[in-house]
């Protein structure tokens with residue numbers, strides 16, 4: 001794909017986002033658990049997202065070097081998987097992946113009995129899983145404020161440990177719905193767990209193979225809420241989203257209700273239309289960090305002042321998403337002001353420019369979050385291929401709404 005995509009202003013949207021991708025978070029859990037269960041389950045509607053295609057290929061790979069590219073879940077879940085299944089692998093990724101922390105997970109696995117060595121910088125990929133010397137303990141303390149993926153990774157391998165595992169969660173626990181998603185997927189494959197506020201208890205047990213179908217991705221759906229919020233007129237239909245979902249990002253329905261989107265389920269489809277919006281939004285993104293960029297751009301363009309908390313984890317994702325948002329929002333006369341280490345004010349734009357070109361920082365969500373501005377102005381997105389991480393068909397879905405994207 002070329003290095004930019006030009007989107008021509010289109011203020012009226014009517015159509016169906018036909019190929020909303022399946023959730024990569026759910027798929028990547030199903031793939032790890034299926035491998036631990038013997039690999040015989042029929043898994044349906046696996047995402048075509050690169051993160052999932054990587055997991056599909058790498059979980060059973062005979063190769064000694066495992067390149068997870070920029071997929072956080074793939075890196076964290078496979079580290080625990082290869083460690084506990086005693087496979088000698090070197091896990092590596094993009095230069096950004098080598099800046100994303102993994103020390104908390106490695107320390108936990110080492111204290112359980114895993115032999116893991118860093119081949120570069122301590123606390124960061126690349127690393128090598130070198131063996132497992134027998135379970136050393138059945139309870140560990142782990143902090144929950146850096147990434148919930150460390151906790152999910154440990155939970156999924158815990159049934160395989162002869163003594164089971166109790167995880168004592170320390171401090172603030174972010175992204176909790178993803179921990180609940182892990183428990184729910186484990187349960188589908190026959191493994192029980194007890195999830196308390198500050199503790200997860202998982203007995204030693206066997207996973208049971210079972211057929212499984214992955215739901216559509218609510219984080220991907222959030223961009224269609226944004227298009228609807230910003231368009232002059234819109235009727236957008238989204239397929240295969242579960243109303244009662246294991247995905248925490250389904251809370252987008254509630255956030256976007258404030259930002260001017262009515263969401264109605266009928267006949268298995270979710271239909272989005274416009275409604276009145278509020279003048280301001282206060283939101284804590286601790287448990288839905290992947291929605292922050294979508295919401296920031298909608299507020300910025302719609303003149304809605306935002307009072308945001310829970311953005312801390314954004315600094316260690318595909319890019320420093322706070323810095324990236326600040327940089328790109330300024331191009332439309334908006335800003336994300338850091339008032340303190342725990343509070344941000346979204347200052348909306350007074351007047352949008354006629355056109356702007358947005359950098360994407362190797363972050364799929366920067367590309368997808370800024371694209372809905374096309375309902376108000378001409379938009380250029382740089383390095384548009386980044387969307388392949390979670391929503392490879394994104395630009396084609398835009399075209400299905402009559403948006404010229406070239």
Ligand SMILES: O=C(O)C1=C[C@@H](OP(=O)(O)O)[C@@H](O)[C@H](O)C1
Pocket residue numbers: 024025026073146147148149152174175178289290313
């Ligand atoms: O477990 C998961 O599938 C994920 C957990 C979240 O990460 P953190 O737990 O690092 O916040 C989220 O941002 C990521 O996109 C997917």
Ligand SMILES: C=C(OP(=O)(O)O)C(=O)O
Pocket residue numbers: 070071072073074290317318365390
């Ligand atoms: C943060 C994300 O993914 P990961 O951490 O799995 O790379 C994301 O998809 O927004």
